[in-house]
Amino acid sequence: MSLLADPRIKVVLNELLLHRRAAVVVFAVVNLVALTAALTWPRGYTVSATILVSERNIIQPLMQGAAATTGVNDRAKIAREIINGRKVMNQVIDAAEWATPDTTQSRREGIIDRLNSRTTITNAGNNLIKIQYRDNDAERAFVTTKTLADIFIKESIQEKAAESQAAFEFINSQATEYHAKLVAMEERLKEFRIANIDVRGSEGDITQRMSTLQSVIEQSTQELREAEVKKKSLEKQLSGEAETATALSREGQYRQRIAELNSQLENLRLNYHDTYPDIVRLRRQIVDLNESIVAEKQRRDQAKVTGQVVIDDSVMNNPMYQQLKRDLSQTQITVDTLQARITEARRQMSTVLETGKRAQSGEATLAELTRDYQVTRDIYQDLLRRRENARVSMNMDRENQGLTFKIQEAATFPTQPGGLRFWHFIALGILFGALAPIGLIYGKTQIDSHLRIPAPIAEQYRLPMLVSVPHLWSELETAELRQDMAWLGLAIFGTLCVMLFFTSLSIVGVV
Amino acid sequence: MSKIEKALAKARRDKGLALVPVAPRESAPETGRDMTPAPHSGSGSFSVADGESLVRASEAIARMHELEIRSRGELAENRIIYPEMAGNGTVQAFREIRTKILQRTKGRNGVIMVTSVTGGGGSTFVTLNLGAAFAFDAGKTALLIDCNLRNPWLQTLLKDESPPGLMDYLENADKDIAEIIHPVGIERLRVIPAGGRRDIPAEYFTSPRFKRMFENIRRRYAERFVILDAPPMTDSADTKILADLCDYVLLVIPYGRVTQEQIDESIKTIDSEKFLGVVFNNEPRPPEIDWKNLVKLSIQQVTQLFWAARAKIARLTGILKNSRSAE
Numbered sequence: 091m092s093l094l095a096d097p098r099i100k101v102v103l104n105e106l107l108l109h110r111r112a113a114v115v116v117f118a119v120v121n122l123v124a125l126t127a128a129l130t131w132p133r134g135y136t137v138s139a140t141i142l143v144s145e146r147n148i149i150q151p152l153m154q155g156a157a158a159t160t161g162v163n164d165r166a167k168i169a170r171e172i173i174n175g176r177k178v179m180n181q182v183i184d185a186a187e188w189a190t191p192d193t194t195q196s197r198r199e200g201i202i203d204r205l206n207s208r209t210t211i212t213n214a215g216n217n218l219i220k221i222q223y224r225d226n227d228a229e230r231a232f233v234t235t236k237t238l239a240d241i242f243i244k245e246s247i248q249e250k251a252a253e254s255q256a257a258f259e260f261i262n263s264q265a266t267e268y269h270a271k272l273v274a275m276e277e278r279l280k281e282f283r284i285a286n287i288d289v290r291g292s293e294g295d296i297t298q299r300m301s302t303l304q305s306v307i308e309q310s311t312q313e314l315r316e317a318e319v320k321k322k323s324l325e326k327q328l329s330g331e332a333e334t335a336t337a338l339s340r341e342g343q344y345r346q347r348i349a350e351l352n353s354q355l356e357n358l359r360l361n362y363h364d365t366y367p368d369i370v371r372l373r374r375q376i377v378d379l380n381e382s383i384v385a386e387k388q389r390r391d392q393a394k395v396t397g398q399v400v401i402d403d404s405v406m407n408n409p410m411y412q413q414l415k416r417d418l419s420q421t422q423i424t425v426d427t428l429q430a431r432i433t434e435a436r437r438q439m440s441t442v443l444e445t446g447k448r449a450q451s452g453e454a455t456l457a458e459l460t461r462d463y464q465v466t467r468d469i470y471q472d473l474l475r476r477r478e479n480a481r482v483s484m485n486m487d488r489e490n491q492g493l494t495f496k497i498q499e500a501a502t503f504p505t506q507p508g509g510l511r512f513w514h515f516i517a518l519g520i521l522f523g524a525l526a527p528i529g530l531i532y533g534k535t536q537i538d539s540h541l542r543i544p545a546p547i548a549e550q551y552r553l554p555m556l557v558s559v560p561h562l563w564s565e566l567e568t569a570e571l572r573q574d575m576a577w578l579g580l581a582i583f584g585t586l587c588v589m590l591f592f593t594s595l596s597i598v599g600v601v
Numbered sequence: 602m603s604k605i606e607k608a609l610a611k612a613r614r615d616k617g618l619a620l621v622p623v624a625p626r627e628s629a630p631e632t633g634r635d636m637t638p639a640p641h642s643g644s645g646s647f648s649v650a651d652g653e654s655l656v657r658a659s660e661a662i663a664r665m666h667e668l669e670i671r672s673r674g675e676l677a678e679n680r681i682i683y684p685e686m687a688g689n690g691t692v693q694a695f696r697e698i699r700t701k702i703l704q705r706t707k708g709r710n711g712v713i714m715v716t717s718v719t720g721g722g723g724s725t726f727v728t729l730n731l732g733a734a735f736a737f738d739a740g741k742t743a744l745l746i747d748c749n750l751r752n753p754w755l756q757t758l759l760k761d762e763s764p765p766g767l768m769d770y771l772e773n774a775d776k777d778i779a780e781i782i783h784p785v786g787i788e789r790l791r792v793i794p795a796g797g798r799r800d801i802p803a804e805y806f807t808s809p810r811f812k813r814m815f816e817n818i819r820r821r822y823a824e825r826f827v828i829l830d831a832p833p834m835t836d837s838a839d840t841k842i843l844a845d846l847c848d849y850v851l852l853v854i855p856y857g858r859v860t861q862e863q864i865d866e867s868i869k870t871i872d873s874e875k876f877l878g879v880v881f882n883n884e885p886r887p888p889e890i891d892w893k894n895l896v897k898l899s900i901q902q903v904t905q906l907f908w909a910a911r912a913k914i915a916r917l918t919g920i921l922k923n924s925r926s927a928e
Binding site for chain 2: 553571
């Protein structure tokens with residue numbers, strides 16, 4: 091009731107009553123048009139095949155990082171490009187017997203265009219490609235779809251294998267090229283090393299060697315100076331020293347004996363008289379000794395006069411002199427040695443300086459050569475690794491282990507035509523037949539500015555609204571209306587019967 | 602339906618159409634018309650004297666001489682409502698209008714002009730049925746005056762083809778008003794027909810005689826509602842003159858035939874104090890239909906069609922046979 095209370099619905103119902111005949115005519119006409127469309131609409135058979143593209147198989151985790159599987163993002167797009175391509179299409183029209191070898195090229199083009207327009211390729215799921223084909227002929231639709239799916243898979247696999255093969259070959263050629271480069275580099279490095287075999291050691295080494303030599307020179311010079319001073323001093327001492335030296339003379343020995351006896355005599359005279367035997371003996375001894383001294387003096391003086399060397403066991407070589415002579419000789423040797431050492435050190439010094447100069451320029455060249463060599467070696471090693479990955483990928487594709495295509499849902503022979511079916515038209519006809527008059531009337535009331543609802547009189551125009559008087563149906567009018575309604579009801583019923591009749595015929599398969 | 606109406610209906614059934622007044626007539630019984638002098642119907646306060654006059658008025662109404670009362674079928678055919686009328690609410694709608702008018706007039710009588718926004722808008726239908734609705738009440742009468750001089754209609758209710766009407770009264774000074782008031786076969790309802798077509802009615806409406814006639818009519822019965830059927834507001838200036846003479850104006854807006862502009866145009870000419878309100882007329886509400894009967898009717902129609910077709914075929918085959926045998 092609340093629905094009927096809506097003034098718009100009320101107006102539509104009122105107008106439907108007023109234009110009942112036109113409404114029924116519109117209903118019947120729309121139904122008739124729908125029936126005609128249903129009878130003349132060409133039947134379409136839609137066949138679809140779903141292809142599962144699997145990139146996750148048992149090989150993948152095993153080959154993780156080692157092989158790159160051929161991946162694709164928008165599979166449907168790629169599939170569309172493959173399928174819509176001339177190559178596949180030509181194969182399909184040959185395989186599905188669309189064309190014979192005699193068919194002209196322009197005719198083939200036409201067939202290809204028609205095939206393209208009837209084929210739809212969609213992403214049915216994450217990894218599912220759905221190939222759909224629509225045709226009037228069920229068998230042709232089936233064969234074409236099946237062929238499309240088969241050729242698509244074949245082409246895809248071939249393309250994939252070719253792709254990985256090409257990738258391998260490219261990497262392989264690169265690896266070979268780098269290998270040659272690396273060999274050349276190694277050769278150059280070797281040559282350089284041979285040429286500069288003496289130039290070893292770094293700048294630090296040279297500096298160290300030079301400072302060592304410098305310190306050797308300095309130290310040797312110092313030592314040389316010391317040795318020379320020593321030599322001079324020795325020579326000076328040697329000139330003032332007697333070649334031989336007499337040891338203590340006999341005179342001296344006698345006097346020393348006399349002194350000793352005198353002291354003993356002194357001691358005894360303190361206690362004894364001069365007559366004491368011992369004193370007497372001592373005195374005698376002293377006298378004897380004095381006589382010996384005189385004799386000695388005489389002998390020496392005599393020797394001097396004759397010039398005759400008196401070989402005396404008390405005369406001997408001077409030990410000091412001997413010592414000095416030995417020291418001097420030793421010092422001379424030291425001086426000579428030091429001088430030679432300094433000369434040698436200086437020579438070495440100049441050699442080291444020369445080497446240092448050569449090392450400076452050689453090191454830059456070596457660094458460059460080494461760097462080039464290392465870069466090339468790294469790239470080559472990387473390429474080798476990649477080549478092996480590519481080889482595995484290629485083998486995987488060759489063995490169909492990478493991106494695999496599998497027909498998930500094969501094309502099936504269509505038994506029922508797809509698309510808009512007969513009963514769809516009938517249902518739509520009845521629905522639109524019922525809605526069309528209502529819509530038309532609603533449109534009319536919306537466009538027409540004539541007043542049909544009493545509500546705005548009070549609300550919009552602010553007029554006191556007394557009442558809405560319904561049409562007073564006279565007996566005759568009521569009778570006419572009843573008859574009218576009966577006829578119109580019959581017309582609607584008849585239309586529906588016709589529609590249902592044809593629908594049942596279509597179900598049975600007559601139309 | 603009020604109790605009085607029910608009682609009257611019963612009386613009518615019991616005694617046929619003889620609702621003949623029993624009480625002696627006070628004046629002009631020989632005319633056979635309701636020329637009884639109207640009791641005082643002042644516009645002042647309601648007093649004991651008013652009450653007495655009301656009683657007298659009711660007696661006068663009861664004494665009104667009626668012609669042959671029209672049957673329900675006749676009424677329905679003429680699209681006139683009657684209390685027992687079934688249907689889609691037309692009777693109820695008119696009762697509602699009557700109630701609203703009475704609320705507005707505080708129970709007193711008055712002259713109500715009914716006009717439509719556009720020609721053929723149903724002002725005559727509303728006038729007639731509003732009069733009928735007033736006349737439902739045994740204590741009230743209604744007088745309808747056809748002021749639509751260009752396109753008069755009310756005379757069709759009368760048996761006389763050219764009954765003396767408003768124009769006769771206005772053109773002939775010696776004509777008595779009682780001569781132009783006609784009963785129409787509906788209790789307590791009287792009609793003054795137009796009395797001929799006139800192309801320039803304005804001069805009649807502005808005449809002093811017309812105004813006097815109004816006064817006379819208004820005073821005749823305290824319980825009489827005078828309802829004028831006026832031409833559409835947008836058609837002529839006559840309506841404006843009539844509106845000035847009337848106490849109240851009722852505007853009829855026909856379903857689906859007028860625009861807002863037309864309504865605005867009509868409203869402008871109506872004095873807002875006199876404006877009673879709007880009646881939205883002729884809304885196409887379906888009558889009560891018995892769907893079972895409708896199915897039965899459909900079957901009947903199909904059967905008839907079938908038999909007719911069969912008869913035709915039989916006739917055709919007969920003709921063919923005859924022609925063959927003739928050969």
